[in-house]
Amino acid sequence: MKKLIAAFVGSMALAAAPVALSAEATKELKMAYDADPVTLDIHEQLSGGILQLSHMTFDPLLRWTQDLGFEPRLAESWERIDENTMRFKLREGVKFHSGNELTTADVKFTFDRLKESQDFKAIFKPFSGINVIDDYTFELVTSEPYPLLLNTATYIFPLDSEFYSGQTEDGKDKSAILKHGNSFASENLSGTGPYTVAERKQGVRVEFERFDDYWDSESPGNVGKIVLTPIKENATRVSALLSGGVDFIAPVPPNDLERIKRDNSTNLVTMSGTRIILFHMNQERVEAFKNPKVRQAIAYAINQEGIAAKIMKGFATPAAQMSPAGYQGHNESLTPRFDVARAKELMKEAGYEDGFTITMMAPNNRYVNDDKIAQAVAAMLARINIKVDLKTLPKAQYWPEYDNRAADMMMIGWHADTEDSANFYEFLTFCPDADSGAGQYNAGNYCNPEIDALVEKANVETDLDKRAAMLKDVEQRLYDDAAFIPLHWQDLAWAAKQNVKIEPVLNVMNFPYLGDLVVE
Amino acid sequence: MTTATVSRWDRFRESFFWYSFKRDKVAIASFAVLLLMVLAAVFAPLLAPTDPYDLAQINIMNSELPPVGLDGADSAFPLGTDAQGRDLLSTILYGTRVSLMIGFGAVVLQAFLGILFGLLAGYLGGKVDAILMRIADVQLSFSTLMVAIIVGAVFKASFGNLMFGEIAIYMLIFIIGVAEWPQIARTVRASVLAEKKKEYVDAAKVMGFGTRRIMFRHILPNTLSPIFVIATVQIANAIISEAALSFLGLGMPETQPSLGSLIKSGFDYIQSGSWWITLIPGLVLVVLVLVINLLGDWLRDVMNPRLYKG
Numbered sequence: 001m002k003k004l005i006a007a008f009v010g011s012m013a014l015a016a017a018p019v020a021l022s023a024e025a026t027k028e029l030k031m032a033y034d035a036d037p038v039t040l041d042i043h044e045q046l047s048g049g050i051l052q053l054s055h056m057t058f059d060p061l062l063r064w065t066q067d068l069g070f071e072p073r074l075a076e077s078w079e080r081i082d083e084n085t086m087r088f089k090l091r092e093g094v095k096f097h098s099g100n101e102l103t104t105a106d107v108k109f110t111f112d113r114l115k116e117s118q119d120f121k122a123i124f125k126p127f128s129g130i131n132v133i134d135d136y137t138f139e140l141v142t143s144e145p146y147p148l149l150l151n152t153a154t155y156i157f158p159l160d161s162e163f164y165s166g167q168t169e170d171g172k173d174k175s176a177i178l179k180h181g182n183s184f185a186s187e188n189l190s191g192t193g194p195y196t197v198a199e200r201k202q203g204v205r206v207e208f209e210r211f212d213d214y215w216d217s218e219s220p221g222n223v224g225k226i227v228l229t230p231i232k233e234n235a236t237r238v239s240a241l242l243s244g245g246v247d248f249i250a251p252v253p254p255n256d257l258e259r260i261k262r263d264n265s266t267n268l269v270t271m272s273g274t275r276i277i278l279f280h281m282n283q284e285r286v287e288a289f290k291n292p293k294v295r296q297a298i299a300y301a302i303n304q305e306g307i308a309a310k311i312m313k314g315f316a317t318p319a320a321q322m323s324p325a326g327y328q329g330h331n332e333s334l335t336p337r338f339d340v341a342r343a344k345e346l347m348k349e350a351g352y353e354d355g356f357t358i359t360m361m362a363p364n365n366r367y368v369n370d371d372k373i374a375q376a377v378a379a380m381l382a383r384i385n386i387k388v389d390l391k392t393l394p395k396a397q398y399w400p401e402y403d404n405r406a407a408d409m410m411m412i413g414w415h416a417d418t419e420d421s422a423n424f425y426e427f428l429t430f431c432p433d434a435d436s437g438a439g440q441y442n443a444g445n446y447c448n449p450e451i452d453a454l455v456e457k458a459n460v461e462t463d464l465d466k467r468a469a470m471l472k473d474v475e476q477r478l479y480d481d482a483a484f485i486p487l488h489w490q491d492l493a494w495a496a497k498q499n500v501k502i503e504p505v506l507n508v509m510n511f512p513y514l515g516d517l518v519v520e
Numbered sequence: 521m522t523t524a525t526v527s528r529w530d531r532f533r534e535s536f537f538w539y540s541f542k543r544d545k546v547a548i549a550s551f552a553v554l555l556l557m558v559l560a561a562v563f564a565p566l567l568a569p570t571d572p573y574d575l576a577q578i579n580i581m582n583s584e585l586p587p588v589g590l591d592g593a594d595s596a597f598p599l600g601t602d603a604q605g606r607d608l609l610s611t612i613l614y615g616t617r618v619s620l621m622i623g624f625g626a627v628v629l630q631a632f633l634g635i636l637f638g639l640l641a642g643y644l645g646g647k648v649d650a651i652l653m654r655i656a657d658v659q660l661s662f663s664t665l666m667v668a669i670i671v672g673a674v675f676k677a678s679f680g681n682l683m684f685g686e687i688a689i690y691m692l693i694f695i696i697g698v699a700e701w702p703q704i705a706r707t708v709r710a711s712v713l714a715e716k717k718k719e720y721v722d723a724a725k726v727m728g729f730g731t732r733r734i735m736f737r738h739i740l741p742n743t744l745s746p747i748f749v750i751a752t753v754q755i756a757n758a759i760i761s762e763a764a765l766s767f768l769g770l771g772m773p774e775t776q777p778s779l780g781s782l783i784k785s786g787f788d789y790i791q792s793g794s795w796w797i798t799l800i801p802g803l804v805l806v807v808l809v810l811v812i813n814l815l816g817d818w819l820r821d822v823m824n825p826r827l828y829k830g
C-alpha cells in the first residue's frame with residue numbers, strides 16, 4: 001500500500017512538473033465591460049468591441065504602441081520593396097489554438113476574407129493584392145502609393161485557414177461571413193492570440209483561458225483566466241469594482257470619475273480620446289433632410305458644449321467636425337455653432353416652421369452616456385419644432401437596426417481605424433456603395449461625389465502639407481453642408497484594482513493588450 | 521330636496537364612521553396628506569412652474585442642479601433638476617398625477633371586473649363558479665409584473681415609441697387592472713356565499729324578484745365594505761406596480777416621467793452626488809403609498825363589524 005501511495009505521489013509530482021513551469025499565468029482577472037462581443041467572427045463587424053476581442057484571441061501582423069509607433073507582432077520585420085509594395089517576414093513557429101502552424105497561407109486566407117467582408121473591404125480597398133513568396137514571406141501590394149499601409153496592416157489578424165475552411169456538418173461553408181447570422185465563424189474561433197474562448201453565453205459572460213502554446217514567451221502577462229461580464233448599468237459597474245466583485249472595468253462613467261479617484265484601492269486611467277460621436281440624418285427616409293437648410297438648422301440647434309459639459313461632465317471635447325486635433329484633416333476654424341434663433345430662422349426659410357416628426361435610435365451600452373446624449377438631443381430638437389420618437393437599445397440589437405437604417409436619425413461613434421482623417425469620410429460620408437464598401441456606416445445616405453473625389457485624391461497625395469490642405473477642405477465642405485451632426489470626441493477611462501497593472505497595456509485606440517497584463 | 525341633503529349630512533355626522541374618524545389622529549393626518557397630494561396632482565398644470573412634458577422648455581445647461589439650500593442651487597428650481605435639466609418639482613407634480621391616475625384607474629377596472637365575476641360566481645354557483653374561479657386561479661398564478669412586461673413589450677413593438685408614449689398611461693391602467701381583478705372577485709364571492717343564505721335573500725326570491733335585481737340591488741350593497749378596504753390597498757399596490765414597471769423601463773416613457781421612471785433616471789447619479797433625483801421622488805412615492813395604506817387599515821377596522829359591535 002505504502003509503495004502504491006509512493007508511486008502515486010511520484011507520478012503526481014512528475015505530472016505536475018510541466019504545469020509548474022508554465023504556471024506563471026495563474027492569476028484570474030474578472031472584468032466588466034458595458035457589453036460583451038456580439039460575435040466571435042472578427043470580420044463580421046468593424047467595431048471597437050470586436051477589435052478588442054481580436055487583440056485577446058488573435059494577433060495582428062503589427063500593432064500600435066502607446067506612443068503611436070508600430071510594434072512587430074506576427075510579422076517579424078518588414079521592408080519597402082517599391083512605392084507600391086511592402087515585404088513582410090512572418091514569425092516562425094507560431095501556433096494557432098487548433099494546433100496548426102501559422103504560414104503565409106493563413107495570411108493570404110485572411111487577406112482574401114477581409115476583402116470579402118462588408119465592413120472591412122473599404123479599409124482594404126487601396127490594396128490590390130498579396131504576393132506569397134514562401135511559407136514565411138509575403139508582400140502586400142497597393143494599386144497606388146498608399147501612405148497608410150502599415151496603419152492598415154494593424155487590422156490584419158491572421159485566421160487559422162485550415163480551421164475556417166471546409167464545410168460544417170449541415171453543409172454550410174465554414175468561412176462564410178454572415179452579418180447577424182449564425183455562421184460557423186460567429187461561434188467558433190481559432191487564432192494565435194494569448195487567450196482562447198473557453199465558454200461564452202451571449203450577454204451573460206465570456207470566459208477566456210490562457211493559450212498554453214502562445215508564441216510570445218516574452219510577454220509579461222500572467223493572467224491565466226479572464227471572466228468578462230457585461231454590466232450595462234453605469235452605477236452598477238462602478239459599484240462592482242468598488243465592492244471587489246470585479247478587478248477591471250471599462251468604460252468608467254464621467255460622473256463616477258471622482259468617486260473612483262477618491263477610493264484608495266482602485267486605480268483610474270484616463271486619456272483624451274479621438275472617437276467622434278455623431279448623428280446621421282437619413283435623407284432617404286426624410287424628405288426634409290435633403291434640404292441643406294434643415295440640416296444646418298439642426299446643426300445650429302444642438303448645443304455640443306452643453307452636452308460635453310453637463311452630460312459628459314467635461315470628459316469629452318465638443319466637436320464641429322470629425323477629425324480630432326492632431327489629425328491631418330483637423331480644421332481649427334470650425335467651431336460648434338449653437339444658436340437656436342438662427343436655427344429657427346433656417347427652419348422658417350426652408351418652409352418647415354411648424355416642424356415635423358422623426359424617429360431616432362441610439363444604443364444604450366455602446367458609448368459613454370449614449371442614451372442620455374440622445375435624450376438631450378431630442379430635447380434640443382424640440383425647440384425647433386422637430387418632434388423626436390426616440391428609441392434606445394442595447395448594442396446587440398442596435399447594430400442590426402443600424403445596418404437596416406431603421407430610424408431617421410441614428411447615433412454612431414467612430415474611431416479612425418487608420419488613425420487618419422480619411423477613414424472617417426470613407427465610412428461615414430462617402431456615397432454608400434455596397435460593392436466597394438464605401439459609406440458602409442453612412443446612415444444618412446449623404447452623397448456628394450465631389451467631396452468623395454477630393455478624399456480619393458488626398459489618399460494618394462504623398463506631400464503631407466498638400467494632403468492636409470485637401471482634408472481640411474473636406475471638413476469645411478462637410479461642415480457647410482451640415483452632412484451630419486457631430487457631438488463630441490469622447491474621452492477614455494478605465495479603472496482597476498491597485499494590483500491590476502492596466503496602465504502599460506492601455507492605448508488611445510481603446511484596444512487593451514490584455515495578453516501582456518500583469519496582476520500582482 | 522335641501523332637507524334630504526341636510527338629513528343625509530346629519531346622518532353621516534352621527535355615523536360610527538365619522539365618529540371613529542374624528543378620534544383617529546393617524547387617519548386624519550393620512551387623509552389630510554392624501555387630499556393635499558391629490559389636489560396638488562389634479563392642479564399640477566396650474567401649480568407647476570414648468571411643463572416637464574414639453575421638451576422645448578428643457579435646457580441641458582440646467583441639469584443636475586441641487587434643491588434650494590445646497591451649494592449651486594437655482595431658486596427657479598426649488599427641488600433641483602434631473603440629469604436632463606427638468607425641474608424636479610414640476611416633474612414630481614406631474615408624476616404624482618400619473619401615478620394616482622393609474623392607481624385609481626386600475627382599481628376601478630379591477631373593481632368592475634372583480635365585482636361582476638365575484639357576484640356571478642358566488643350567487644349562481646355550480647359551473648359558472650367553477651369556471652370563473654379557475655380562470656382567476658390561473659390568472660393569479662402569473663405575477664402582475666410578468667404579464668405587464670409581456671403585454672408592454674408587445675404594445676411597444678406594434679405601436680412604435682411615439683404612439684406608445686401617448687397610450688402608455690391607458691395601457692398601464694389596463695394591464696394592472698386586468699392582472700389584479702381576481703383579488704377582488706374572490707373577496708366578493710366569499711361575501712356573497714355568506715349573504716345568499718340570509719333570510720332577506722329568500723324574502724326577495726319569494727317576492728319574485730329576478731336574479732339580476734337580487735344580485736345587484738340586494739346582495740351587492742351588503743358586500744361593499746370589504747371591497748372598500750381591498751380597493752384602498754389595491755390603489756397602493758397599483759401605484760407600486762406602475763413604479764416598478766417604469767423603473768424597469770417598461771412603464772411611462774422617459775419623456776413623460778412618472779414617479780417610478782423619475783426614480784430610475786436618477787439611479788445612475790445616486791452615488792455620485794446628485795442624490796436628489798432619486799431620493800425626492802422616492803420619498804413622495806413612499807409617503808403616497810403609506811398614507812393610502814394607513815387609510816386602508818383604518819377603514820378595515822371601522823368596517824369590520826366584529827371589531828366594534830362585538
